[in-house]
Amino acid sequence: MLLIAPFFLWGTAMVAMKGVMPQTTPFFVAGIRLVPAGVFVLLFCMLTGRSQPRTLLAWLWIALFGLVDAALFQGFLAEGLVRTSAGLGSVMIDSQPLAVAVLSLLLFGEKIGLWGWLGLGIGVFGISLIGLPDEWIAALLHPTNENLGLGMLANIPGDFTDVKALIVNLFDRGLWLMLLAALSMAVGTVISRFVSRHVDPVVATGWHMILGGLPLFGISAVWETQQWQRLDLSSWMALSYATIFGSAIAYGLFFYFASRGSLTSLSSLTFLTPVFALLFGNLFLSEMLQPHQWLGVSLTLVSIYLVNQRDRLGKWLQLQPTNVEASTKLNLDN
Numbered sequence: 001m002l003l004i005a006p007f008f009l010w011g012t013a014m015v016a017m018k019g020v021m022p023q024t025t026p027f028f029v030a031g032i033r034l035v036p037a038g039v040f041v042l043l044f045c046m047l048t049g050r051s052q053p054r055t056l057l058a059w060l061w062i063a064l065f066g067l068v069d070a071a072l073f074q075g076f077l078a079e080g081l082v083r084t085s086a087g088l089g090s091v092m093i094d095s096q097p098l099a100v101a102v103l104s105l106l107l108f109g110e111k112i113g114l115w116g117w118l119g120l121g122i123g124v125f126g127i128s129l130i131g132l133p134d135e136w137i138a139a140l141l142h143p144t145n146e147n148l149g150l151g152m153l154a155n156i157p158g159d160f161t162d163v164k165a166l167i168v169n170l171f172d173r174g175l176w177l178m179l180l181a182a183l184s185m186a187v188g189t190v191i192s193r194f195v196s197r198h199v200d201p202v203v204a205t206g207w208h209m210i211l212g213g214l215p216l217f218g219i220s221a222v223w224e225t226q227q228w229q230r231l232d233l234s235s236w237m238a239l240s241y242a243t244i245f246g247s248a249i250a251y252g253l254f255f256y257f258a259s260r261g262s263l264t265s266l267s268s269l270t271f272l273t274p275v276f277a278l279l280f281g282n283l284f285l286s287e288m289l290q291p292h293q294w295l296g297v298s299l300t301l302v303s304i305y306l307v308n309q310r311d312r313l314g315k316w317l318q319l320q321p322t323n324v325e326a327s328t329k330l331n332l333d334n
Contacts, residue, residue: 001293002171002253002257003257005249005250005253006249006250006251006253006254007250007273007276008276009245009246009249010246010250010273010276010277010284011273011276011278011279011280012241012245012246012276012277012280013033013242013245013246014081014248014251014273014277014281014283015277015280015310016238016239016242016246017029017033017081017238017239017242017246018081018281019235019238020231020235020238020239021081021082023230023231023232023235024083024226024227024228024230024231024235024239025220025225025226025227026075026078026079026081026102026224027075027078027079027216027217027219027220027223027224028217028220028224028227028228028230029078029218029239029242030074030075030077030078030213030216030220031213031214031216031220032238032239033074033078033209033213033214033242033243033244033246034070034074034209034210034213034245034247035213035214035217036243036244036248037209037211037244037247037248037251038205038206038207038208038209038210038213038248039206039210040206040243040244040248040321041202041203041205041206041209041251041252042203042206042207042210044202044206044252045200045202045203046139050200050202050203051199051203051319052199052203052332053198053199053203053204053207055198057198058195058198058199060300061191061194061195061198061199061204062195062199062204062207062208062211063190063211065191065192065195065204065208065212066207066208066209066210066211066212067211067212068184068187068188068189068191069184069185069187069188069189069192069208069212070192070208070209070211070212070213071212071213071215072180072184072212073181073184073185073188074183074213074216075216075219076177076180076184077177077178077180077181078175079177080176080180080181081179083177089109095305096125096182096183096185096186097120097186097191099186099187100186100189101116101117101120101192103186103190104189104190105191106218107193108193112310113314114310114314115239115306115307115310115314116306116307116310118306119302119305119306119307119310120303120307121303122299122300122302122303122306123299123300123303123307125296125299126295126296126297126298126299126300126302126303128296129296136277147290153329155263162258189258192204192255192258192259193197193259196255196258198330200258201255201258201259202252202255202256204255205251205252205255205256206252209247209248209251223259229330246322255326259298275289278297
């Protein structure tokens with residue numbers, strides 16, 4: 001339950017953030033989600049007697065961690081959430097397990113194996129069914145001479161026949177921003193393993209939230225207006241939930257586990273986040289999914305099982321020829 005808790009909290013926090021976006025501004029939301037949460041985490045560390053960073057190298061790692069996983073990730077996330085739905089945004093962010101798996105293989109030598117790669121591939125395909133524009137999915141499911149290749153792009157509203165226009169549209173839709181958020185989170189997850197070598201991971205989580213959140217407040221102060229004037233009591237409650245549960249508790253648990261277990265297995269659980277976000281987005285924001293998107297949700301669940309059970313499935317597959325040979329030999333002897 002503790003392993004799943006961060007992803008439940010992230011998914012529901014995504015819905016809470018989306019609900020208050022019309023009353024506030026994205027960088028203010030990103031900052032308010034980080035800085036107070038960092039203070040809460042550090043207060044917890046003080047009460048539990050966890051040691052603070054003591055070396056320059058530790059602070060440098062925390063600063064890099066804060067830049068990538070806090071400032072960039074939350075900035076891209078908040079700005080992208082303005083342009084997309086809570087469920088879709090969560091799905092796009094949770095494409096990051098594939099990047100984490102590759103980085104973990106290269107940097108830490110984590111074994112992924114056939115079943116792991118198969119699970120990651122199914123997961124990426126699943127989130128693609130949910131995240132790609134409906135017109136692309138329709139063209140792929142019902143191909144004709146008119147909607148294949150560049151013709152498929154032409155079926156989407158606007159001029160998408162050149163790459164630049166396509167990228168601009170993805171940016172405007174929020175998908176590109178969410179993918180950048182996913183990459184930031186993936187790199188941040190890997191950085192957390194290096195940070196934990198120099199400082200307590202929970203302490204690093206608190207400091208990286210503060211160091212990464214302050215620049216977001218600065219950007220908000222310079223470029224945004226009416227950040228809190230239109231917020232009512234329910235909006236402040238939603239922001240408080242996203243701050244305390246969706247940041248302080250969720251990030252503290254996630255990076256604690258990331259410092260101790262397999263990054264690939266832990267990261268694959270982030271495929272659960274869109275499931276929670278889609279469910280609660282439907283309940284509270286009336287966000288609806290198409291049948292092919294629900295298929296994508298199902299495939300992400302299958303991918304989680306394959307990635308987390310990859311070692312057991314690999315051993316089972318290796319044992320099958322042995323069992324067959326033993327059974328054949330027994331029959332011949334009889």
